[in-house]
Amino acid sequence: MEEEREHGGSGRTVCVTGASGFIGSWLVMTLLQRGYHVRATVRDPDNKSKVSHLLDLPKAGTHLTLWKADIMEEGSFDDPIHGCDGVFHVATPTEFSSKDPEMYFVGKTMAEKAAWEFAEENGLDLITIQPSIVIGPFITPSKPLSIELSIALITRNERLYPMLTRARAVHVVDVCNAHIYLLEHPQAKGRYICSSHCFTIFDLSKSLSQKYPEFNIPTKFESVDESLKPIPASSKKLLDLGFKFKYNSDEYDVGDLCSEAIETCREKGMLKL
Structure with missing residues (x-):
């Protein structure tokens, strides 16, 4: 085995x-x-x-x-x-x-x-x-909750804003790769956090505003301090085993992860403003 x-x-x-x-x-x-x-x-x-x-x-x-x-x-x-x-x-x-x-x-x-x-x-x-919040393109016929989260600033789904105030995310490709990596790795044992990005709702707003100015994405959020700092979720145990994120935070920001979900919603006619 x-x-x-x-x-x-x-x-x-x-x-x-x-x-x-x-x-x-x-x-x-x-x-x-x-x-x-x-x-x-x-x-x-x-x-x-x-x-x-x-x-x-x-x-x-x-x-x-x-x-x-x-x-x-x-x-x-x-x-x-x-x-x-x-x-x-x-x-x-x-x-x-x-x-x-x-x-x-x-x-x-x-x-x-x-x-x-x-x-x-x-x-x-x-x-x-x-x-953490799994983001990226999807092949299912309906939108998963995490996809609803990733487009919440575009759809103005304010009910989901609190979950984006200080959040963490990972691309679906990296989640699947991590599953298989741990199956194939003989030393894998226990619990593993799989999270590549930490961000605030302001980080997400800024990135998506630059990528999609046509959506007029909100930049102010009631009762949310703009000096808020993100809270990381460490994937050290997974990385120490040799795993590498394809969609890492050095090359991709959280808006890049969300953009793939947004484009999939557009292609499926699911982006209702």
């Missing part, structure tokens, strides 16, 4: 749950491009998560990458998982995002805690990735 991790896909089979989602769809595409065989599953957002589904995972050699996600309903995807060299669990609790964006993240945090407890009790090889 460890020797195979160093040589990419090489025909190995992995399972991706939540494959119809923003990250999941990109991950499937990236895995296929790298020579993996992929078994993909699509989650019913109305299902209630049950940690006991992890009992269906093979104990030996399993590498489960959890994107702060909820655990699948018991017995939902027995066949696609068995016989796989690894499982990427990237399903998201969409029932939270449609009602309360903050509960979306609460749900993920609670699910990850439950997953760690279950993995320890049952001897599972669990690795989790905590990305």
